[in-house]
Amino acid sequence: MSIFWRRGYSLQQQEKEQPELQSESKVNELKAALGPLFGRSLLYCTDACLKRYLEARNWNVEKARKMLEETLAWRSTYKPEEIRWHEVAAEGETGKLFRANFHDRVGRTVLIMKPGLQNTTSMDNQIRHLVYLMENAMLNLPEGQEEMAWLIDFTGWSFTTNVPVRTAKDTINILQDHYPQRLAVAFLYTPPRIFQAFWKIVKIFMDPKTFQKVKFVYPKNKESLELMRSYFDVDNLPIEFGGKATMKYDHEDFSRLMAQDDVKAAKFWGFDQKIGSATAGYAAGVAVDPEPVKPTSVVAN
Known part of the structure; x- marks a missing residue:
């Protein structure tokens, strides 16, 4: 994703916002990889939830997807x-x-x-x-x-x-x-x-x-x-x-x-x-x- 900085932005502001934008991009990638979600899975998979799974897998979308899908399968049977x-x-x-x-x-x-x-x-x-x-x-x-x-x-x-x-x-x-x-x-x-x-x-x-x-x-x-x-x-x-x-x-x-x-x-x-x-x-x-x-x-x- 291309990022165009507005004029007047300081280097510190750019450095602060860039990781946030990258994080949002990864969350969106993970959403797309998971596909449509319904019911309790949809309630569970908030943006904050997806971010936690990405962090746990060092922001690797494919590994985070696999981990999250395993959790959803576990939750569907264990019903915590x-x-x-x-x-x-x-x-x-x-x-x-x-x-x-x-x-x-x-x-x-x-x-x-x-x-x-x-x-x-x-x-x-x-x-x-x-x-x-x-x-x-x-x-x-x-x-x-x-x-x-x-x-x-x-x-x-x-x-x-x-x-x-x-x-x-x-x-x-x-x-x-x-x-x-x-x-x-x-x-x-x-x-x-x-x-x-x-x-x-x-x-x-x-x-x-x-x-x-x-x-x-x-x-x-x-x-x-x-x-x-x-x-x-x-x-x-x-x-x-x-x-x-x-x-x-x-x-x-x-x-x-x-x-x-x-x-x-x-x-x-x-x-x-x-x-x-x-x-x-x-x-x-x-x-x-x-x-x-x-x-x-x-x-x-």
């Missing part, structure tokens, strides 16, 4: 947008994985994981629970924000609570293949030495871009603490992660929040009528408004 909280709530009873009630410094949604609180043995259900919360986190991203942050607390972690390597591999593949460019950063807070052996294996399955986003943080390592605090306000950051906030997971409160979000998700994907009474019933009889207001925090600071 149809998972409802009452189906996976048992996985979340201990608070091993949940969406935080605070954001990082640039407004990104935060997922908190505590693998030491593992409470189930079904690997399929554990992955389904994670996928549900990924979809939920995406639903709650601020406008214009595509990424989220992860905080992982290793308190109580041991090989007995750890997931098998195969499950870790499957999980990494789902996140990398079907949620590209969704992770901004993942902080692993005080992982024990025995975790290193597990890490040496699972990091093999990570692509270089994902690997670079994983940060190890230790309380006695000033550099790693400063890096973490560059992402988070210490007043919001829970004590478990070196901050000043007191955090307590309340499963009933979180279930109410998820019941509201299930209504929001159903409305977005166009199947409001499918959520039925099961979701509302799980939340201990909580009334779920058709137009939910912004939920209150579920984790007390």
Whole structure:
């Protein structure tokens, strides 16, 4: 595509706009390569979505097309947008994985994981629970924000609570293949030495871009603490992660929040009528408004 610069444009202005125009051009190429889309695939494939897949494949349109088509095929069978909280709530009873009630410094949604609180043995259900919360986190991203942050607390972690390597591999593949460019950063807070052996294996399955986003943080390592605090306000950051906030997971409160979000998700994907009474019933009889207001925090600071 030829680009003709208007007179009076500075070199800085040209340099700033040229990548944006090239990005738009690539997105249009990918749209053409995908062909007509319908239904949920059309809802999913926004310009921002196409851009994420292009970024994941270094702006190679053909590779991005293949990756995106594989995701659309996966979504058509796995149906992540149809998972409802009452189906996976048992996985979340201990608070091993949940969406935080605070954001990082640039407004990104935060997922908190505590693998030491593992409470189930079904690997399929554990992955389904994670996928549900990924979809939920995406639903709650601020406008214009595509990424989220992860905080992982290793308190109580041991090989007995750890997931098998195969499950870790499957999980990494789902996140990398079907949620590209969704992770901004993942902080692993005080992982024990025995975790290193597990890490040496699972990091093999990570692509270089994902690997670079994983940060190890230790309380006695000033550099790693400063890096973490560059992402988070210490007043919001829970004590478990070196901050000043007191955090307590309340499963009933979180279930109410998820019941509201299930209504929001159903409305977005166009199947409001499918959520039925099961979701509302799980939340201990909580009334779920058709137009939910912004939920209150579920984790007390």
